[in-house]
Amino acid sequence: IDGEGWDLSQVEPNIAAYYTVDDVLYSMPFNSSTPILYYNKDMFEKAGITEIPDSLPKIAAVGDGLLEKGGAGEVISLGIYGWFFEQFTSKQGADYADNGNGRTAAATAVDFDKNGAGVKTLTAWKALADQGYAPNVGRGGDAGLADFSAGKAAMTLGSTASLKQILNDVNGKFEVGTAYFPKVSDEDQGGVSIGGGSLWALNNEDPARQNAVWQFVKFLVSPASQAYWNSQTGYFPVTVAAHEETVFQENIAKYPQFETAIDQLHDSTPQSAGALLSIFPEARQIVETEIENMLNNSTSPEDTVAKMADSINKSIEDYNLLNE
Structure with a gap:
């Protein structure tokens, strides 16, 4: 993230808050739910x-x-x-x-x-x-x-x-x-607070492998991937721009029940992020x-x-x- 200057604001802030300690994001959210x-x-x-x-x-x-x-x-x-x-x-x-x-x-x-x-x-x-x-x-x-x-x-x-x-x-x-x-x-x-899972990378000191992992992580949290994942499961998109994808909009129109969890997430605050234990x-x-x-x-x-x-x-x- 730092090396590429990847914009962390692409991630829903109330989701990123769970995995953030002392302003450091420790893992990349992927399949988040409430x-x-x-x-x-x-x-x-x-x-x-x-x-x-x-x-x-x-x-x-x-x-x-x-x-x-x-x-x-x-x-x-x-x-x-x-x-x-x-x-x-x-x-x-x-x-x-x-x-x-x-x-x-x-x-x-x-x-x-x-x-x-x-x-x-x-x-x-x-x-x-x-x-x-x-x-x-x-x-x-x-x-x-x-x-x-x-x-x-x-x-x-x-x-x-x-x-x-x-x-x-x-x-x-x-x-x-x-x-x-x-x-x-x-x-x-x-x-x-959110549930679900997130993506972690092991530090194996192999730059080529680490770069490959990073490319894969970016693919998984891309707007297209997150919109598709949401439509097929119910986990909501961790990436803000996924809401602009056609597959997301069509799914929300067909199943408005999906909107509830997204609204609930937005109506919560980072202070409700939940415990680390x-x-x-x-x-x-x-x-x-x-x-x-x-x-x-x-x-x-x-x-x-x-x-x-x-x-x-x-x-x-x-x-x-x-x-x-």
Whole structure:
């Protein structure tokens, strides 16, 4: 990038922010996504609900209407997914981990147990489950998609990258709507952080190979490549100019649901970029295990968050000790 003077402003700033530390871009974004709310427009219309809920309490507020009038078997098929917990934290404008979400220095502990975000999230989550609106549909990002695509659940949460799969699975049985990922409470002002992946290059001290890698990276993030990738998946373009490509514009016109994730990204800020954490895969497993225990065994949100924090902090401490 520096050698060629490649213009970094070509990359969506709220996407580049995730991979940037101390003004250095550590990897090139490629397949980026945010989580969104999917809803069954037919069920909402039958229930006479015209305002799509933008918070967990508002989801609860329309629950009875969807079950009694809309024909829903479930109000929301909410998969137990560690990434969703992180997004609920981000929507509150709170940090997941200390040291500026691991961005001013390596994280030494989680922060969601101290700033109240964890308890707030799980209290609202448990309330939906206790009221019968969000039954336990399993763990993982795709756990809630089957019930939604089958026409059983009125809503689900999922990555925007799942959009094409959902549209194919629904296959016209009902109209699929998309909306922003819900807030934990109505007053929250935070945004979402991205998921997906990015492109890294190894320093093998071979200039010819490094140049070949750079040429390939530029091809993958070119407007044409990103517009095509978006149209075939649901991941949104990381390159701003991709919006000017014909394939992008035709896809948005045919599937306006794709626009939701892009608007949501633009309405977030770089401050919602999300945490950098050395042991994220393990942390997400811990979060999912404890949420599952809470829903199955009626553990309190406070005890659940305490167990999460204790287990994750031990893993962070071990990692930092081994990687000083």
